[in-house]
Amino acid sequence: xxxxxxxxxxxxxxxxxxxxxxxxxxxxxxxxxxxxxxxxxxxxxxxxxxxxxxxxxxxxxxxxxxxxxxxxxxxxxxxxxxxxxxxxxxxxxxxxxxxxxxxxxxxxxxxxxxx
Amino acid sequence: xxxxxxxxxxxxxxxxxxxxxxxxxxxxxxxxxxxxxxxxxxxxxxxxxxxxxxxxxxxxxxxxxxxxxxxxxxxxxxxxxxxxxxxxxxxxxxxxxxxxxxxxxxxxxxxxxxx
Numbered sequence: 001x002x003x004x005x006x007x008x009x010x011x012x013x014x015x016x017x018x019x020x021x022x023x024x025x026x027x028x029x030x031x032x033x034x035x036x037x038x039x040x041x042x043x044x045x046x047x048x049x050x051x052x053x054x055x056x057x058x059x060x061x062x063x064x065x066x067x068x069x070x071x072x073x074x075x076x077x078x079x080x081x082x083x084x085x086x087x088x089x090x091x092x093x094x095x096x097x098x099x100x101x102x103x104x105x106x107x108x109x110x111x112x113x114x115x
Numbered sequence: 116x117x118x119x120x121x122x123x124x125x126x127x128x129x130x131x132x133x134x135x136x137x138x139x140x141x142x143x144x145x146x147x148x149x150x151x152x153x154x155x156x157x158x159x160x161x162x163x164x165x166x167x168x169x170x171x172x173x174x175x176x177x178x179x180x181x182x183x184x185x186x187x188x189x190x191x192x193x194x195x196x197x198x199x200x201x202x203x204x205x206x207x208x209x210x211x212x213x214x215x216x217x218x219x220x221x222x223x224x225x226x227x228x229x230x
Contacts (some may be wrong), residue, residue: 004158033217042222043159043204048215056215091159093218100147100208100216101166108158 004107023092033093121221138205146209148188
């Protein structure tokens, strides 16, 4: 069964450093998402991406964040200058269509630790 | 805006006990409702969903009914197993204006089933 994959599973970085989190969505999916979950808190929406551009972003997704689909398979989240409060589990998700009834499929997550 | 409220955990049950995890929501439109499950060390997996009022989603013995009048989507299982130990997330997908239908999650309920 096709699945969303994410790398790395765990990333440790120093405050102020840039990190890139990578995702490979399911191959025939058209909509892509990043979510994050700070330990003990809710899973929060960061950004959605369709047709090679951001379709929606949350207040969390400020200028320090960017997303890219550099080729036909990868979908990346970049944090330019990490802060301590960026420490969280980051989930990538994808789905086939734009219908509200459609299921989003999630990857296993990348745990980001900022020291 | 949209929001999801789940009962606080953790919940500890004996094997074969009855499970209910309460979930209520607030939405501006007419959302689709989902339950996701996260097993230890894994990503979020869709457990079940319902897309309109009075729909019942079911999977692996779990059920939830979309109740528009009470804005609820409670998760139930008649007889839990040790293998059901996981974190359960209630979520909704609603039209956001930009068409991305991102998910709004509850905080998650950790279930532990003991033999």
